[in-house]
Amino acid sequence: MRVLAQIGAALKLYMVGLKVLLYQLFHRPFASPVLPVQCGKVAIVTGGARGLGYEVARQLTGLGMHVIIVDFEFLDLASMDSVRRFVRRFEDRRLPLHTLINNAAVMLVPEGKTEDGFEQHFAVNYLGHFLLTRLLLGVLVRSGTTKACSRIISICSAAHYTADTDLQDLRSMRHYSPYAAYSRSKLAQVLFTYQLQQELQSGGFAVTANAVDPGMVDTDLYRNLSTPAWLAQRPIARLLFRTASQAAGTAVFTVASPELEGVGGCYLYEGKRVQSSAASYDAELQARLWRSSCDLLGLPESELA
């Protein structure tokens, strides 16, 4: 039963990967229009020390933004304590915050629990970012204006299209499949983005939340593949995956484009707004995930900022 579930989840993920690769084979990478300078603005990029996060940070710095690259040493998203400590340290610096990029992630990690007892993909990719975003909302709200909203961007993945919607059981490792766990954590990020946008809009806050799908990118994210799968992946990655520099384009566009001023609740891929999975638009699922995440973290459901 467990083996079949694992094979099913892996196959679904590989099929989506194949579809993305076919798209990338026939389309040039998104080339962003010239973006306005961002001098005086401050951004936080999680997992910004390498891979896609590093490139996003580098390109935002090129636009004049002050970018705080957060790596493991200062923020371990697997530890909710570490998230709270990081936010306290950031607040001590009394800086504004105009952009938060929830980028860090793990993929296909073996079965295991974090110090808080959560499944690892769930904790790092989703719950740690949920907590980080909630704790930073106050400063994001204070830093935004109606003409220049603060922007929250979550780096999601096409893997979310393959996720099952059994979010009630997100924490547990029943029938653990690393493929299913990664996909579910990415669906959770999209659901969170939409619910957050809804809450921000109804509260009248000058902050927007969007999801960005970078496509398939040649980074170390694939390091947990089995050795044969990794060896098979290398030539394909060199040929068909986007480089981190190319893939960063949509995230940077989402941060700085005037076209997206005041626009939230979108799923962006290759610089365009596209449909995410049907499940991600399920308002009941969004609300349920929001409530259970608040419960798990001891946060109030409202009182956003």
Ligand SMILES: NC(=O)c1ccc[n+]([C@@H]2O[C@H](COP(=O)([O-])OP(=O)(O)OC[C@H]3O[C@@H](n4cnc5c(N)ncnc54)[C@H](OP(=O)(O)O)[C@@H]3O)[C@@H](O)[C@H]2O)c1
């Ligand atoms: N690569 C792709 O094909 C692809 C496709 C779709 C979506 N994405 C998404 O793109 C984003 C960036 O991934 P990437 O491809 O750049 O992968 P990557 O090169 O593996 O980078 C992931 C980053 O996350 C950090 N990280 C991992 N665990 C962490 C933790 N517990 N606390 C804090 N930081 C942690 C890593 O830090 P360390 O270096 O210290 O480990 C690293 O900086 C992810 O959200 C991923 O899901 C990637």
